[in-house]
Amino acid sequence: MVKSLTEKDFDQVESWIGTGPKTFNLLYSITRDGCYASVFHQKCDNQGPTFTVMYNKEGSVYGGYTSVSWSTPTTRLDQTDNAAFLYQLYYSGLNTPKKYPVKTGHTAICSATDLGPLFGSNHKFDVFTFSNSIQTSSSGEYNLNGDMQTHFGKNYDTAGISSKEFNNGHIRVTELEVYAVKDGQRKPPALPTPWRKTAEFGPKVLGSLKEEVKGINPPEELDVPHFNILLLGPLGSGKSSICNLVASVFRGRISHRARLTPYTFGDTVSLQLYDTRGVAETDTLDLLQCNFILDGHVPDFYEMSPTHLLKCDDAEFRHQAALKNKIHCAVFVLDGLIVGDMSKSMLQKLLSYRDLLTRKGIPQAALITKIDKLCEQSAENISNTFLSPAVKDLVYNVADLLNLPRNSILPVKNYEEEMESDENINILALLAVRQILFFAEDYLENMKDKQSILKV
Ligand SMILES: Nc1nc2c(ncn2[C@@H]2O[C@H](COP(=O)(O)OP(=O)(O)OP(=O)(O)O)[C@@H](O)[C@H]2O)c(=O)[nH]1
Numbered sequence: 427m428v429k430s431l432t433e434k435d436f437d438q439v440e441s442w443i444g445t446g447p448k449t450f451n452l453l454y455s456i457t458r459d460g461c462y463a464s465v466f467h468q469k470c471d472n473q474g475p476t477f478t479v480m481y482n483k484e485g486s487v488y489g490g491y492t493s494v495s496w497s498t499p500t501t502r503l504d505q506t507d508n509a510a511f512l513y514q515l516y517y518s519g520l521n522t523p524k525k526y527p528v529k530t531g532h533t534a535i536c537s538a539t540d541l542g543p544l545f546g547s548n549h550k551f552d553v554f555t556f557s558n559s560i561q562t563s564s565s566g567e568y569n570l571n572g573d574m575q576t577h578f579g580k581n582y583d584t585a586g587i588s589s590k591e592f593n594n595g596h597i598r599v600t601e602l603e604v605y606a607v608k609d610g611q612r613k614p615p616a617l618p619t620p621w622r623k624t625a626e627f628g629p630k631v632l633g634s635l636k637e638e639v640k641g642i643n644p645p646e647e648l649d650v651p652h653f654n655i656l657l658l659g660p661l662g663s664g665k666s667s668i669c670n671l672v673a674s675v676f677r678g679r680i681s682h683r684a685r686l687t688p689y690t691f692g693d694t695v696s697l698q699l700y701d702t703r704g705v706a707e708t709d710t711l712d713l714l715q716c717n718f719i720l721d722g723h724v725p726d727f728y729e730m731s732p733t734h735l736l737k738c739d740d741a742e743f744r745h746q747a748a749l750k751n752k753i754h755c756a757v758f759v760l761d762g763l764i765v766g767d768m769s770k771s772m773l774q775k776l777l778s779y780r781d782l783l784t785r786k787g788i789p790q791a792a793l794i795t796k797i798d799k800l801c802e803q804s805a806e807n808i809s810n811t812f813l814s815p816a817v818k819d820l821v822y823n824v825a826d827l828l829n830l831p832r833n834s835i836l837p838v839k840n841y842e843e844e845m846e847s848d849e850n851i852n853i854l855a856l857l858a859v860r861q862i863l864f865f866a867e868d869y870l871e872n873m874k875d876k877q878s879i880l881k882v
Pocket residue numbers: 659660661662663664665666667668702703704705795796797798799838839840841842843
């Protein structure tokens with residue numbers, strides 16, 4: 427349903443009036459001020475040209491313009507106005523801009539104390555909105571008591587259309603507004619400021635981010651082919667979907683193997699993501715097992731479960747773990763829809779991993795998934811992520827919950843099944859991957875420095 431006019435609509439009205447740039451200042455709104463003829467006159471009399479607009483539940487938007495002031499004469503006053511017109515901007519939700527000019531020599535408007543806006547004459551009205559007062563119905567509509575049918579097309583050239591084609595054949599409106607129209611330049615609406623600075627989304631930035639991410643590699647001096655990134659998070663938070671997302675950005679290889687599954691992405695990017703079993707309230711990856719993973723003792727594809735815990739004397743236990751087997755950055759994957767309502771015990775669990783990681787000096791980040799479900803703005807277009815107040819609030823909230831810096835909280839949208847590749851989803855993923863690789867690179871640079879100190 428159309429609820430307010432856009433800048434494009436105002437541009438359209440401006441071009442219909444046809445005398446240069448115009449400003450539109452809302453004088454009266456029945457949902458704000460009440461549907462009373464007295465209030466309409468109090469707010470709109472002697473204001474010069476005005477633009478009246480009505481909205482209905484079907485999504486139709488229509489009304490009239492007059493260059494003559496509304497007034498409160500003692501008896502009903504018909505006035506001619508060669509500049510007046512009726513119009514339709516939307517019909518049942520579709521943008522259908524049409525102007526219906528006043529017929530030459532005909533009455534354009536009628537003013538009186540008891541009348542709301544009336545286009546036409548006292549006896550032959552084309553668009554008569556209401557008289558006296560109207561209360562809202564239980565459905566939230568105002569069932570206007572005027573008439574836009576009987577004499578529709580009498581004073582205005584409505585091109586033979588019926589009132590049904592004008593306003594769906596009824597005068598139940600959800601809003602009626604009157605704007606003062608004055609000469610002047612409208613200020614362009616202020617662009618919302620992004621809450622995180624990023625380059626403008628587009629094909630160029632997608633290409634350059636891809637190249638940048640491919641160019642981030644572990645220090646050559648270390649025998650480490652990939653950055654090993656561990657994904658940790660509650661059940662169903664989107665960990666496996668993250669692996670698919672990165673794979674789809676880099677056209678990598680996805681193997682659907684169980685538990686501690688390393689996903690490499692061909693030769694294109696030095697990144698290995700370790701997907702883990704979801705953390706549940708009761709059954710979970712204990713800290714010792716997590717520590718074994720971090721230290722590289724758990725072989726790839728090892729099936730970890732609470733009933734199948736790795737022990738130091740197991741044959742699979744990798745005793746001689748090298749830096750290339752260890753985790754270089756851990757990423758908490760959190761479902762954006764429910765992270766705000768996370769239970770205390772789940773938060774405690776995540777914080778205990780976090781404590782372990784911090785004590786081991788392993789950098790950490792958090793990916794927030796499902797941001798498409800979080801707000802309309804992002805659902806419509808993922809490039810709005812950094813403009814969305816809802817995403818911003820969540821990112822800041824998660825930073826506080828996990829006590830992580832805000833720049834390590836990274837919103838993403840995963841691909842759901844059978845979705846086509848999308849440029850904006852890929853850009854958001856690459857921004858997150860780049861940040862995670864920076865953290866892992868820092869960690870390995872530190873390791874390199876430590877190794878060289880030990881060698882001296
Ligand atoms: N709309 C939407 N759905 C998502 C997103 N990420 C994941 N999902 C859906 O959430 C569900 C769980 O995703 P998974 O990737 O399997 O989650 P997981 O963390 O691997 O789950 P476990 O391995 O069971 O702990 C799936 O149905 C996904 O399609 C997202 O960003 N947006």
